[in-house]
Amino acid sequence: MxxxxxxxxxxxxxxxxxxxxxxxxxxxxxxxxxxxxxxxxxxxxxxxxxxxxxxxxxxxxxxxxxxxxxxxxxxxxxxxxxxxxxxxxxDKGWEPEIIVATEILYPKSHLYQVLNDFLPQSRGSRLKIREEVISGSLEAVKSKSADIVVTNLVPQGYLPNTLCTVGMIAVCAADNQSIARQPMKQEELANNLQLVISETGTTKNELGWLKAEQRWTVDNFHEAILILKTGIGFCWVPTEMATPLIDSGELREITITDYHRREVAMHLVLPDRDNAGPGTLLLEKLFYYHHELLSKEED
Structure with missing residues (x-):
């Protein structure tokens, strides 16, 4: 031996x-x-x-x-x-801790409702909720560093379930003078300063809507919006987040003639399904219930 x-x-x-x-x-x-x-x-x-x-x-x-x-x-x-x-x-034990990693674009209103539904059934499990940006959510799947991942990018070999799509629109301050002329083409917009959210992964993805030569990188959309309100630059922001600020007159949508509003799909992945515990599997079902991908009658 x-x-x-x-x-x-x-x-x-x-x-x-x-x-x-x-x-x-x-x-x-x-x-x-x-x-x-x-x-x-x-x-x-x-x-x-x-x-x-x-x-x-x-x-x-x-x-x-x-x-x-x-x-x-x-x-x-x-x-x-x-x-x-x-x-x-x-041994069928309930996980003492469940790690949930969500792409920053995933609407918080959805996440909080799922967590609210999970709480009374959680058996005291601790939840560690991590926010990832672009490559960060992809790496969370590959490295299996989270039990559940909501991601816009899915590596090969995984079968995701699409939860929803998130609209993205380009916005700037309502009184931004440098982006006053509208409508404009993508290449014209790319000549302006863009605020982008820092990726949490080590591999950077140069997506088409992140290619302005001039860019400032911030940690989250909250910081980006605060900078936008001062009249600096533009940013692609989730529609759900931008709409109230547009309605209040603080921001305005930039009309781009050769580019439609971007739709980003949000997928749910269990990186290590074979070893997923009962709490993780319950949380997965609650995501599906919330997005009406599974009915309780079918369960």
């Missing part, structure tokens, strides 16, 4: 040394002594018979063999974590 020469803890230490750029920082993050980390990595290298790290100055660098082994070790750690998560699910 195979007996491993190395331990998961040794690999965790190696990963930390690499991720934090050296033994000193890794020791601080892991709350261990630097000497214990040195010993663990040295023992790991000795057990495997290969050099994984080389120390130059105060930094530790991976060897080519170390890069390969580290990459495989990360996958093994993820597999072990998934295995232990599966064990928790198999």
């Amino acid at each position: 195979f007996r491993a020469k190395s331990t998961l803890e040794q690999w965790r230490i190696l990963q930390s040394v690499v991720d934090y750029g050296g033994y000193a920082k890794a020791a601080e993050k892991l709350n261990k002594s630097q000497s214990s980390l040195n010993h663990a990595v040295a023992k790991l290298q000795n057990q495997l018979g290969i050099t994984l790290l080389e120390v130059k100055g105060r930094k530790a660098y991976l060897t080519s063999a170390g890069e390969t082994m580290l990459r495989r070790s990360r996958q093994i750690m993820q597999d072990v974590q998934a295995l232990e998560s599966l064990a928790q699910t198999l």
Whole structure:
């Protein structure tokens, strides 16, 4: 029977040394002594018979063999974590925490109603609600860092259910003088300063409606609207959010002759359906009930 020469803890230490750029920082993050980390990595290298790290100055660098082994070790750690998560699910226990990641464009009115319906049935589960922007929601699915994801982008291999579509319109301050001439073409609008919402993912997506050369990046639509009201720039804003501000005379819609209002589909995905617990599955159903994709009679 195979007996491993190395331990998961040794690999965790190696990963930390690499991720934090050296033994000193890794020791601080892991709350261990630097000497214990040195010993663990040295023992790991000795057990495997290969050099994984080389120390130059105060930094530790991976060897080519170390890069390969580290990459495989990360996958093994993820597999072990998934295995232990599966064990928790198999005993039919209710999840102590459910992570919900939603694309920033998904209307809050929908989200809050679903959460309100979930509360009396939640059995004390903690909800961690995360707001993502464009690539962030895509990466939440790929990395399985959330139990439920509402996203506008779906990676290959996943079968989403479309909840709704969100309209997007270009708006500016009602008294914005630099965008006073209307209607205008897309290329004319692109010559103006655009306010965009910062993506939460590491991979940036250059969507067609985010291509103005001049742009300021902010964290959310609330900040963007505050800047718009001062007379600066334009922004693509969800129709539901923009309409009250247009009706009140604070903002105005920009008429673009060669571009219709953009519709963005919002999809629901369970990144790890095989290991989804009863609370996650209930929350999924509540999203479907709310968007009338499933009736309680059909359930």
